[in-house]
Amino acid sequence: MKNENNEKVFDFPCSYPLKVMGKNTNEFYSVVTTIIERHLTDGSEIAYASRTSSGDKYMSITATFVMESEEQLHKLYKDLNDHELVLMTL
Numbered sequence: 001m002k003n004e005n006n007e008k009v010f011d012f013p014c015s016y017p018l019k020v021m022g023k024n025t026n027e028f029y030s031v032v033t034t035i036i037e038r039h040l041t042d043g044s045e046i047a048y049a050s051r052t053s054s055g056d057k058y059m060s061i062t063a064t065f066v067m068e069s070e071e072q073l074h075k076l077y078k079d080l081n082d083h084e085l086v087l088m089t090l
Contacts, residue, residue, distance in 0.1 A: 016067035019090040020080055024052050024059040028085050032061050035083065039076040040065060058087075 010016075018036070022028045029050060036046065046065040052058065067073050080086050 010067070010070070010073075012070060013066050013068045015064060016073070017062055017064045018076070019060055019062045020086055021058060021060045021088045021090075022085045023087070024056055025085065028059055029061060031083060031085050032080070033063070035079050036063050036065070036076065039072060039079065041068065 020032045022032070033046075033048065037044075040046065044065055046063055049062045051060050053060075067076075077089055080089050
């Protein structure tokens with residue numbers, strides 16, 4: 001994967017931290033983890049951390065895992081961003 005200066009940013013496979021933000025609802029955490037796990041190889045190790053906003057209205061989930069390819073990365077971001085509960089991904 002390359003940046004706007006055509007410099008290589010990631011060498012796949014690589015450890016990848018992904019942050020997903022949405023409203024703090026009962027199903028948000030479950031939806032996000034299900035989408036992420038659907039895109040990873042069986043048996044992949046995933047470290048999750050979650051946090052709610054100071055007003056408890058929003059939640060952010062950070063998942064760190066091994067990303068195998070740029071194609072896998074783009075598909076995962078697309079599926080997450082297409083879901084109605086996801087407000088933003090980083």
